[in-house]
Amino acid sequence: MNGDYKNIMKEMSDKCIACGFCVYVCPSWNAHGQVEYFSPRARSLIVRGMLEGHVDTKEAVESIFTCNTCKRCLLECPTGVDVAEMVIYAREFINKNIKI
Numbered sequence: 001m002n003g004d005y006k007n008i009m010k011e012m013s014d015k016c017i018a019c020g021f022c023v024y025v026c027p028s029w030n031a032h033g034q035v036e037y038f039s040p041r042a043r044s045l046i047v048r049g050m051l052e053g054h055v056d057t058k059e060a061v062e063s064i065f066t067c068n069t070c071k072r073c074l075l076e077c078p079t080g081v082d083v084a085e086m087v088i089y090a091r092e093f094i095n096k097n098i099k100i
């Protein structure tokens with residue numbers, strides 16, 4: 001995976017308009033007590049926040065690594081945010097940038 005992964009993360013997360021149409025279909029959100037942090041919308045906004053530097057990678061870990069990449073959210077998304085693809089790159093970003 002080359003450095004372009006950040007551009008892909010930006011392209012995907014910038015497309016999110018936070019409408020929430022994706023939230024109710026997400027099995028991860030349902031499995032985690034319907035908590036917003038585990039929703040596709042949150043994942044998009046967290047990725048944007050990580051890139052802009054106001055979300056710490058440690059705060060993002062649980063949300064990003066609990067997406068099962070089923071792409072159910074993509075079917076509902078009016079702007080075509082592919083959260084499943086985005087989180088795969090976000091995992092790479094976290095692995096490279098997290099400070100333990």
Ligand code: SF4
Nearest residue numbers: 026067068070071073
């Ligand atoms: S791809 Fe991830 S965020 Fe989207 S519905 Fe599936 S588990 Fe939820």
Ligand code: SF4
Nearest residue numbers: 016017019020022077
């Ligand atoms: S449906 Fe798409 S644009 Fe709307 S909150 Fe979900 S990821 Fe963002």
